[in-house]
Amino acid sequence: xxxxxxxxxxxxxxxxxxxxxxxxxxxxxxxxxxxxxxxxxxxxxxxxxxxxxxxxxxxxxxxxxxxxxxxxxxxxxxxxxxxxxxxxxxxxxxxxxxxxxxxxxxxxxxxxxxxxxxxxxxxxxxxxxxxxxxxxxxxxxxxxxxxxxxxxxxx
Amino acid sequence: xxxxxxxxxxxxxxxxxxxxxxxxxxxxxxxxxxxxxxxxxxxxxxxxxxxxxxxxxxxxxxxxxxxxxxxxxxxxxxxxxxxxxxxxxxxxxxxxxxxxxxxxxxxxxxxxxxxxxxxxxxxxxxxxxxxxxxxxxxxxxxxxxxxxxxxxxxxxxxxxxxxxxxxxxxxxxxxxxxxxxxxxxxxxxxxxxxxxxxxxxxxxxxxxxxxxxxxxxxxxxxxxxxxxxxxxxxxxxxxxxxxxxxx
Numbered sequence: 001x002x003x004x005x006x007x008x009x010x011x012x013x014x015x016x017x018x019x020x021x022x023x024x025x026x027x028x029x030x031x032x033x034x035x036x037x038x039x040x041x042x043x044x045x046x047x048x049x050x051x052x053x054x055x056x057x058x059x060x061x062x063x064x065x066x067x068x069x070x071x072x073x074x075x076x077x078x079x080x081x082x083x084x085x086x087x088x089x090x091x092x093x094x095x096x097x098x099x100x101x102x103x104x105x106x107x108x109x110x111x112x113x114x115x116x117x118x119x120x121x122x123x124x125x126x127x128x129x130x131x132x133x134x135x136x137x138x139x140x141x142x143x144x145x146x147x148x149x150x151x152x153x154x155x
Numbered sequence: 156x157x158x159x160x161x162x163x164x165x166x167x168x169x170x171x172x173x174x175x176x177x178x179x180x181x182x183x184x185x186x187x188x189x190x191x192x193x194x195x196x197x198x199x200x201x202x203x204x205x206x207x208x209x210x211x212x213x214x215x216x217x218x219x220x221x222x223x224x225x226x227x228x229x230x231x232x233x234x235x236x237x238x239x240x241x242x243x244x245x246x247x248x249x250x251x252x253x254x255x256x257x258x259x260x261x262x263x264x265x266x267x268x269x270x271x272x273x274x275x276x277x278x279x280x281x282x283x284x285x286x287x288x289x290x291x292x293x294x295x296x297x298x299x300x301x302x303x304x305x306x307x308x309x310x311x312x313x314x315x316x317x318x319x320x321x322x323x324x325x326x327x328x329x330x331x332x333x334x335x336x337x338x339x340x341x342x343x344x345x346x347x348x349x350x351x352x353x354x355x356x357x358x359x360x361x362x363x364x365x366x367x368x369x370x371x372x373x374x375x376x377x378x379x380x381x382x383x384x385x386x387x388x389x390x391x392x393x394x395x396x397x398x399x400x401x402x
Contacts, residue, residue, distance in 0.1 A: 094275030130200030
């Protein structure tokens with residue numbers, strides 16, 4: 001490589017590294033704001049502001065879903081296997097909503113620590129599988145969410 | 156530097172070799188995309204949770220992967236153009252932007268269509284979706300800058316710098332689902348691990364990904380040949396070519 005080309009190569013490398021460092025510092029400074037949601041543990045630790053619009057994400061606790069037979073109102077526990085937050089929601093739930101499913105709820109925390117949700121979104125993972133496989137895994141207790149729960153409780 | 160690297164620098168050699176490769180990639184793209192689509196839509200099993208709406212993955216994932224690879228090619232070609240002052244590299248970088256932008260639009264649109272039935276929302280401002288939107292805007296920026304500058308060499312240099320600065324977005328897109336809490340699920344395909352789905356699901360996906368790459372190669376070579384002929388129109392070999400083609 002001629003000296004001239006070498007010099008240009010260094011300039012190109014310094015542009016890329018400079019941009020990466022600058023963006024990296026910005027990301028580091030903003031890291032809490034880039035997270036889409038607070039985990040129930042964050043909320044229990046008081047990291048989430050009260051009476052401000054926030055999002056909470058976690059798993060729907062098994063056996064915690066209580067539906068009001070008169071209306072669309074539904075109550076459920078949201079957990080990250082460390083802490084649990086109670087969510088109250090009055091609206092249409094996404095199709096994927098069920099116990100053990102990961103969801104993200106948007107709403108405001110009240111004084112009692114309940115999340116009054118205005119929107120509930122379902123989160124799914126990258127473990128796609130055909131229904132027959134899912135059934136077999138479910139019977140064996142080897143579904144991804146079951147394994148996650150087992151791991152979390154074992155800790 | 157090896158000989159092929161210097162041969163690449165010759166527009167005429169590039170024009171000839173792409174002319175030979177073009178039908179090869181075109182056939183591969185047609186066969187892979189048709190076969191992959193049929194397999195994905197008719198024979199691959201439905202997902203236990205999402206049912207048939209999961210099948211949009213066969214368009215969404217290949218287009219998202221390709222949109223990022225195309226950006227990397229654009230930035231690398233730009234760097235080669237800056238360092239070695241290689242005309243063909245500048246042309247490749249210029250041709251990448253519109254193709255990459257359309258594929259990024261496809262990834263974002265299929266993502267939104269997939270998001271509505273599964274998540275319950277067309278769009279969420281999470282880190283993965285937002286960084287992907289930034290990728291689209293980077294493509295738009297590169298295209299705008301390239302057409303705003305009259306002089307070809309200056310235009311190539313400034314767009315190369317812009318695409319190199321934007322290169323930092325690629326690892327952010329890739330790792331956004333690991334670094335932050337996002338609604339978007341983690342990566343479907345990684346180079347190091349076995350995909351978290353059975354083979355009858357990921358095989359058609361892999362075929363679609365390769366098909367998308369072949370399609371990209373075809374679109375790229377068509378644009379590049381066009382660009383070469385238009386820039387070299389005053390050179391002897393292009394005049395000769397035109398005379399033999401249109402006699």
